[in-house]
Amino acid sequence: MNSTLAFLAAARQCEIHDLEHLARSCDLVQAVSELVHRLQGERGASNLFLASGGEVFVSQREACVALSAQAEAALRSWLAQVEGGQDAPIVAVPGGARLFTRIAVALHALDGLAELRAEVAARRCKAADATLRFNRMVAALLALVFEAADVAADPAVSRLLVALFNLMQGKEHAGQERAAGAAAFAAGAAAASTAAAGGQDLLHLIDAQEACLERFEAFCPTELLGTWAQAKAAMPMGELERMRRRLLAAAQGAMLDPAQAQAWFACCSQRLELIRDTEAALAQGLRAACLQRIAALQADPDDPQSLLRALAAQPEPVSPSGVLPTEDGVEALGPRLRRSIVDALHAQAQRLQAMNDELAAVRTALDERKLIERAKGELMRHQGLAEDEAYRLLRRTAMNQGRRLVDVAQAVLAMSDLLPPRS
Template identity: 40%
Template sequence: MPAHAPLIEHFLLAARSSEIRTLDQLAQSCQLVTSACELIHELQRERGISNIYLASGGKRFGTEREQQRKRSDTAERHFHDYLRHVQEGDSRLWGSASLFHRIARVLLQLEDLPELRKGIGDQTLDTATSTEAWSGLIAGLLAIIFEAADIATDSEISQALVALFHFLQAKEHTGQERAWGSVGFATGRFDPELQARLQHLRDSQQRCLDVFIRFGGESERAKWSEIEASSGTAELVRLRWIVDGFDPASPIPAGISEIWFAVATERIDRMRDVEQQLSASLLAMAQSRLEQARKALQENRSRLQAEPDAESEPVSPLSLLLESSEGKSASLSPSGSVRALYDLLQEQAEHLQQMSDQLEEARSALTERKLIERAKGILMQYQGLTEEQAYRRLRESAMQANCRLVAVAEKVLGAVEGSVPGRASPGSH
């Protein structure tokens, strides 16, 4: 028996206990994500309805707007109820300073909702201002989910959060396409700037969906394939052709705006089904991982408390270390106290290494997103480009250089930040 066996046992079990605490807090974060998802969906729908209402001068979707406001209010109340649950100490939310800051910022943005709705009702806002206001609020909610994914320390949960976040982001781009397309169809015209914006939103949807397909579950991917092959998607494609081939000499009848909204809404509602399935899988996974960790802790305690086998020969720590380094099995009788300690150490090391490898894969997708967003921001700041133009510039550069978009983003960041004294390079973050 090692002289410090009780101390070794304490920290072996403490490692498992720490994992349980982390998983418990992560499960609470998953609850936050689910609540945010509900609110995002309702606000996306209200944004589209508001655009048609504004573009039609208040002649269309007045009743629908009032009905949707009530749905959004219900989702907002659920979101607030969960956060009060956390505030009152009934649960411990896993988070960072950045996550809590994001939550506070969204709560402040929600305070401005009545004023936004009044401006829409009074027709004192234009569609562009309204859309930007709604999109800013939704972006804040999506940032909460991004932060939850970015700080998740369990590999399975992290991958599930990455899949969910990117699917939600794809759905948000689809929602923005619905909102801006509603403006064009309601006014009967699509200028080049609006056409470019809609094309950018389509490209952004696909980019996010590619990440979702990489990390999403098999059933969720299959459900998405069904949506892509549906008649509703085919109808959406036909309406997109109208947008791309718009001729100013042939105005589009304003009534088509309602057809556009219905077709785009059907797609978004079906995406909501996939989103809910992803959320349910995430919650179930968090609970399952928590139960597994608790079971593993109990098994570890049992193995460490087991009485040594009197007939077994004592095993020295040195022989166990040599055996492990040579890759030989360390699965002899667990009744020996030394054997139990070293077996558990080796099993935990392998468990942590596997989690680390899978976690790195999931976080790479989030890191790439951060780099691309920062590169777009730099192009917008220093070259006066819009977001769509900045993204198009990055994409064209990637195609010309035959490399990935993230590689171009890294070059942009390196060129700008490397030339500013005191600024760190992108890879140092």
């Protein structure tokens, strides 16, 4: 029985150890959340600055750059602590190979930020080009959050991470809409690509926002749903819809009033800040959720460590012959302690099974995203489409056929070997 309890205690310690590593990953996610928010603001301000020929949003863009730089420094400082230096290599964590790869990709993307800022300041790039480069940086950071959710072994924390990822993804689509609209208003006309697509770019961003926010609400903890409802009620959706209609009309050839550029930016920013409030609350709650899970495990009455201490404190039974008495070949521990050990075995097995079942349900949402990403990759490879074009094709096909997006993605993957190679 002593060996049984020792292995049970080791299993419990492994679970606590994994949660401690997960808590550190949640700190990383919180830092990434802040940086993404600041980069989104810098992207929108840069678009207004570039599209207006450098006439507006000069000081505002500089302020956004300063906030982004501060958030980036905080993230890199956190990563430096994890890295430890040459004599203290990065500590292996569960799922670390994938998570650390995502961190490396994100850092590589961020290494191009200084050059991009210099080009924007000198107006050596167009608003559309700057947007694309900002988008890639944000996408690399969001992929890091997705990976953290995918490797999380605790279902409660995993649900929070899935909710956060979808909220951040929805907010990113809203941020892209703000940047694209700001450039269009500042230039007095829709971009050539938007006009050629008849406003489909804007409609795609709106649809993508709604889909992500719906998934967020499905995973959002109950205690935050009320806060989220209040945030939505405060959003200036009426004004936003009116300005969206002007952008859609511009895609059909109508002109835009450049004086409305800052009004559009302010309207979108108000909505994004309200989304950000909920995002920040979710991000801040991640570490607390991990610590609560650790405390619950340590306070568990069936904790094997407690039973081991009880076993050590129990007087050693001795028979007149000097041989330990046994019951069915097992050392006599007393019925109460023996029953506690059996209960601990059953409780731990049932709890882990329940966790696995709940985690499987959460992972379904993550697996669906993986299928969609793979299908996008196949369309990009075979048909030479850009990432957003591939996604729009999948969504349009799903809507036309009345099917789920993930089902269309599965069909694309099933036929990938039959797709003609790109000429």
